[in-house]
Structures are given as structure tokens and as C-alpha cells.
Amino acid sequence: MSFAGLDPSGGAGLLADIKTFEQHRVTGYGVCTALTVQTPEQFVSVEWLSVTHILAQAKPLLGNDLLRYCKIGIMADIQSLLELVRQVKLMSPGIRIILDPVLKASAGFTFHGHIQQQAWKELLPELYLLTPNYDEALALTGLTDGEAAARKLSEWCAVLLKGGHHKNKPGYDTLYTGDVIHSFEPVLKKVYPKHGSGCVLSAAITAGLANGQSLHDACANGKTYTEKLLASHSSLTGYHYI
Secondary structure (H helix, E strand, C coil): CEEEEECCCCCCHHHHHHHHHHHCCCCCCEEEEEEEEECCCCEEEEEECCHHHHHHHHHHHHCCCCCCEEEECCCCCHHHHHHHHHHHHHHCCCCEEEECCCCECCCCCECCCCCCHHHHHHHHHHCCEECCEHHHHHHHHCCCCHHHHHHHHCCCCEEEEECCCCCCCCCCEEEEECCEEEEECCCCCCCCCCCCHHHHHHHHHHHHHHCCCCHHHHHHHHHHHHHHHHHCCCCCCCCCCC
């Protein structure tokens, strides 16, 4: 299941997640959290759905015994996100949640202002995996080093630190699970920036987990899938394929 915003361009959010699920041969349920006005190049506005409306969409689907993993993208604020996560886990005990903490759209629109770190500390233990980029990891911790920030966040849940914004090692993703650290280096040399690549990566990982892969393998395979998307076209919109 994906909880995400509706991007009319299809490059990010709910539509991108469902495309990714389908390519991985898993059934994808989609729950809308926001209605956006955007193109791959420009983010114009967003209309947030209330947690009540989001849960109304999800509730009939959460009773499916085969539903084991869900990915969450943009939400209006940390309080809404925390309420959603707790309600989903009540409705579907044992479900594992992958959170892509989207703080800012690739086109520059900022979703969250002041980061309420105490609320995030309450949320993190509820998660199975957090997939921040370098800047998001810094914002969530208040630290000035991305690796240190990821290690700090991994005290509560597994963390995949995405390397797209890494100044020193661009393209290197790193998985932190307790004391164990795995680094995934980029394979394809010629890739292009893509609108929604973070959404696709977290969705691909979620699909891999649903297919029975270990967290390490799901992250490695999700990176491979996302790199193919990045290399598929020179525009901000890529093609989905295995």
C-alpha cells in the first residue's frame, strides 16, 4: 500500500508508486494524502486531505491479510503523520511501514517548516525503514553531518541514507541497521535528475520486501531499479521497467 500525494504528471507520489509496484509484480493499493498542482518542472500548490479522509480510503483495504508492507510519502505535518501511522498499525497489526520523509519537493516547494524533533522521535520507533536524503537527515536531527545524522536516526529504526544530495559521495546509498552499515555504490554512469526518484526508490524497496526479499536485498534491488529510471531518459520524467 502507498499513502502518497496525487501528482498529475505521474512522475512522483501515488501514481509513481503504483507504477513501481506493478513493475515488481505486486498488487499496489493507493491511498491519496494530498491533491497537488504540479508539473515535473514546477510545484504550484497542494491541498491536504485530513487524516479522517485518508483513513476512510485505507480502512476497507487494511483488512486484507496479505497486506504486510506500506510506504508513506507526503503528509501535511508530523502530527497527522504520527496519527496515521498509529491508526494503520492498529487496523493492520504487524504491518511494516516504510517512510519517505518528503520535506521538500524536487521543484523546490517546502512541505514542512520548523522540524518538531520531539514528535519525530515519537514516530521513528513505529517505522520499519526511513529513507531520507542527506538534507532531510540533517533537518530531522539538527546535526551537520549526514552520516552522523543517519546513525542517530537508526537508533530507532533502519535508515537508508540516499546519496543523491551527498556532496562527497553522490549516488552512494547507505543502509544503517543498528551497528551494521551497508553501502550501495552507483552502477550506471550516465544518469539524469528525475522528478520523483525518491518516491520510486522507497516504493521499489517496499515492493521488494513484499516479494520476500531481505531489507538489504530490497534496498540493493530498489537502487538498481531507480538507476534504470534515472538513465531511461534525459528529461525529468523517466520510464519504468525492470
